[in-house]
Structures are given as C-alpha cells and as structure tokens.
Amino acid sequence: xxxxxxxxxxxxxxxxxxxxxxxxxxxxxxxxxxxxxxxxxxxxxxxxxxxxxxxxxxxxxxxxxxxxxxxxxxxxxxxxxxxxxxxxxxxxxxxxxxxxxxxxxxxxxxxxxxxxxxxxxxxxxxxxxxxxxxxxxxxxxxxxxxxxxxxxxxxxxxxxxxxxxxxxxxxxxxxxxxxxxxxxxxxxxxxxxxxxxxxxxxxxxxxxxxxxxxxxxxxxxxxxxxxxxxxxxxxxxxxxxxxxxxxxxxxxxxxxxxxxxxxxxxxxxxxxxxxxxxxxxxxxxxxxxxxxxxxxxxxxxxxxxxxxxxxxxxxxxxxxxxxxxxxxxxxxx
Ligand code: 9Z3
Numbered sequence: 001x002x003x004x005x006x007x008x009x010x011x012x013x014x015x016x017x018x019x020x021x022x023x024x025x026x027x028x029x030x031x032x033x034x035x036x037x038x039x040x041x042x043x044x045x046x047x048x049x050x051x052x053x054x055x056x057x058x059x060x061x062x063x064x065x066x067x068x069x070x071x072x073x074x075x076x077x078x079x080x081x082x083x084x085x086x087x088x089x090x091x092x093x094x095x096x097x098x099x100x101x102x103x104x105x106x107x108x109x110x111x112x113x114x115x116x117x118x119x120x121x122x123x124x125x126x127x128x129x130x131x132x133x134x135x136x137x138x139x140x141x142x143x144x145x146x147x148x149x150x151x152x153x154x155x156x157x158x159x160x161x162x163x164x165x166x167x168x169x170x171x172x173x174x175x176x177x178x179x180x181x182x183x184x185x186x187x188x189x190x191x192x193x194x195x196x197x198x199x200x201x202x203x204x205x206x207x208x209x210x211x212x213x214x215x216x217x218x219x220x221x222x223x224x225x226x227x228x229x230x231x232x233x234x235x236x237x238x239x240x241x242x243x244x245x246x247x248x249x250x251x252x253x254x255x256x257x258x259x260x261x262x263x264x265x266x267x268x269x270x271x272x273x274x275x276x277x278x279x280x281x282x283x284x285x286x287x288x289x290x291x292x293x294x295x296x297x298x299x300x301x302x303x304x305x306x307x308x309x310x311x312x313x314x315x316x317x318x319x320x321x322x323x324x325x326x327x328x329x330x331x332x333x
Contacts, residue, residue: 023238023272032234036210038179045169045180049187052107052167061105061165062194062326065184067201068092069111071174075208075228080217082173087202088124089114091253091286091315095198096166098319101156104196105165107184109177111201112170118157121149174204174233181236185244193330195248197240198322202255206230237273249329250275251322254293257283266293277325279318287314292321 024032056063069089072082093115096106100117108117115124122129132150134143142150160166169184171177188195208230218226241250252275254266259282266278270293280291288308292299301317 021232024234024236028234029239036175039176046183055164056105063105063191064099064196064198065107066092066096066198067109069114070202071177071204072172073174073204073207076217077213077215085202092200093117093120094313094315098315100160102323107167109169112172118153121153174207185240189245192247193333196326197250199252205233207233241273241275249326251277254278254280270295
C-alpha cells in the first residue's frame with residue numbers, strides 16, 4: 001500500500017493568512033480627516049507646540065515626540081462604553097525621562113491619566129503616595145526612607161520644568177490621537193532632521209467612524225447580542241514618513257504576543273513604511289527585552305539577571321542606542 005489516507009492535502013487548503021493592511025494613501029488621509037471631527041481644543045494645542053518648538057529652535061536642543069499609552073475607541077458619542085487596551089504608558093513615560101536626561105526636549109503625547117515622566121514614580125503604584133509621608137510635630141514630612149530617591153527625581157523634574165524641556169499633550173480617543181499626531185508632526189517638520197519620533201503608544205487598529213457612532217448609550221438588544229462592526233484605522237505611519245515629517249527620524253514599536261512572528265512583522269513594517277527603525281517587543285517580556293530591527297539587522301537588548309534584580313529599567317539601555325542612530329541620521333542627512 002503506497003498511499004496514506006491520514007495525510008492532509010495541504011495544497012488545496014484554504015489560505016487563511018490575512019494580507020497586511022496597506023499604508024494610508026493621501027486619499028485615505030483626506031477621507032479620514034474630513035469624515036471625523038477634530039477635537040475642539042486642537043488649535044490651542046497647536047499654539048503650545050509652536051511655542052515649544054520656538055523655544056528649542058533657540059535652545060538648539062533636539063526635540064523628540066514620544067507617544068505613550070493606549071487609545072480608546074468610543075462605542076457611543078455620549079460615551080458610556082469604549083474599547084481600550086492594556087498600555088499604562090510605562091514605556092513612554094520612562095523613555096521620556098531618559099531622553100530628557102540625554103539633552104532632548106520632549107513632547108509627551110500621552111493618554112490622559114496614564115503614567116507621566118517623573119510623577120510615575122509615585123502614581124499608579126500599589127503604594128499609596130501618602131505612604132511616602134509621615135507626621136512630625138504636627139507637620140507632614142517625607143519619610144526619610146524614601147527621601148534620597150525622591151530628591152533625585154525632584155531635581156530631574158525641576159530641571160525639565162525650568163528649562164521648559166517637557167511639554168505634556170493629552171489624548172483619550174484614537175481620533176484625538178490621530179488629529180493631534182498629525183498637528184504635532186507637521187509642526188515638528190520645521191526642525192528637519194533634529195526631530196525624532198518615538199511612537200510607543202498602543203494605538204487601536206479598529207474604530208467606529210463618527211458617521212456610525214450612536215448619539216446615546218446603546219440599549220439592551222432584543223436579540224440578546226451586541227454586534228459591533230468596526231473599521232480599520234488607516235495606517236497613518238506612511239503619511240507621517242512620506243508627507244507630515246519626511247526629514248525627521250522615525251522609530252515605531254511593534255507589539256506581538258507570538259514570538260514566531262515578531263521579527264517578520266517588524267521587517268514588514270519597515271518595508272512598508274520605509275522609516276528608520278522598528279523596536280519589537282512581546283507583551284509578555286516587554287520590560288526585560290526588546291529587539292532593534294532594521295532591514296539587514298536584528299539587535300536584541302536584554303536586561304541581565306543582575307540588572308533586572310537591581311530594578312534597572314530597560315529604557316536606560318534603549319534610549320542611548322536610539323540617540324546613536326539619531327546622531328547618524330542627522331550626520332547622513
Ligand atoms: C509598544 O509596543 C510599547 O512598547 C508597549 C508598552 C505598548 C508594549 P506599556 O505601556 O507597554 O509600557 O505597558 N507600543 C506600540 C504598540 C503598537 O500598537 N504598535 C503598532 C503595531 O504593533 C505599530 S505602530 O502594529
């Protein structure tokens with residue numbers, strides 16, 4: 001017997017792999033930004049960014065736009081329910097501190113109420129901030145146990161504040177994020193190669209367009225089901241690279257949960273958008289290891305056991321390497 005009935009006919013199997021969604025074209029940009037309304041405060045933010053850029057054209061500092069935290073996708077206009085994701089903004093807030101320490105001015109485009117540079121050390125922790133304080137002779141004082149570290153953080157914070165090197169710009173929804181990102185980018189183009197984009201925010205891939213957004217809270221359904229029909233968010237990284245800030249250096253992050261596809265997805269993004277660097281990370285190990293992916297190289301950065309034990313932050317290793325690449329981007333262009 002020369003045949004095997006148990007052998008699957010893989011040739012005739014349906015190909016269920018999904019083709020990658022293409023980068024946004026100018027027409028996709030036009031359609032998205034005309035069909036969805038800008039946030040009402042956008043011009044105020046644009047003025048703040050213009051002023052910030054003016055200060056740093058004078059100071060001669062390089063400016064990095066760090067995006068941070070997750071975006072929400074509202075399911076109702078008077079929003080009771082929305083889709084969200086896990087990101088607390090740790091990567092973004094921590095990276096922003098190391099950029100500041102390395103002489104950059106930082107526009108921190110972040111999800112409102114997510115972690116912020118410097119205050120992150122005392123917010124969102126399992127320890128209440130009041131645990132850092134004690135009562136001494138009827139007055140509040142910092143517990144001496146924590147005061148050395150707090151003094152170091154306080155000095156860095158004041159340094160960033162006094163040198164006007166940190167601008168905090170919030171968003172909540174994916175639509176607010178996209179409008180604000182476009183404004184920031186086109187304004188930062190003025191800084192040419194001295195502008196750096198470090199796109200660490202976890203931006204939703206799907207959204208509900210305004211034209212289909214119910215005005216009020218969705219009511220219980222007679223069918224016993226709620227079917228949510230979302231659309232793909234256009235991949236605006238292509239517009240950022242090609243048109244919004246073509247002279248800036250652009251670093252994007254690629255998040256996966258399956259280590260078998262991380263590198264290929266990161267390379268796919270580089271080929272598609274033609275930007276300079278993708279930093280890949282896995283949800284499960286993102287605080288201990290990341291991989292710098294360029295078209296011809298993969299460079300893993302890992303905290304050693306010793307470094308992890310001492311609670312070193314991986315961003316302390318990531319940022320100098322990104323800056324090295326920014327140096328050569330500026331020199332080459
Ligand atoms: C990242 O991969 C960030 O490193 C994390 C940081 C979101 C994992 P945390 O806030 O997490 O520190 O807890 N950001 C990019 C995620 C993303 O959505 N990337 C897009 C993608 O993977 C491309 S721009 O398709």
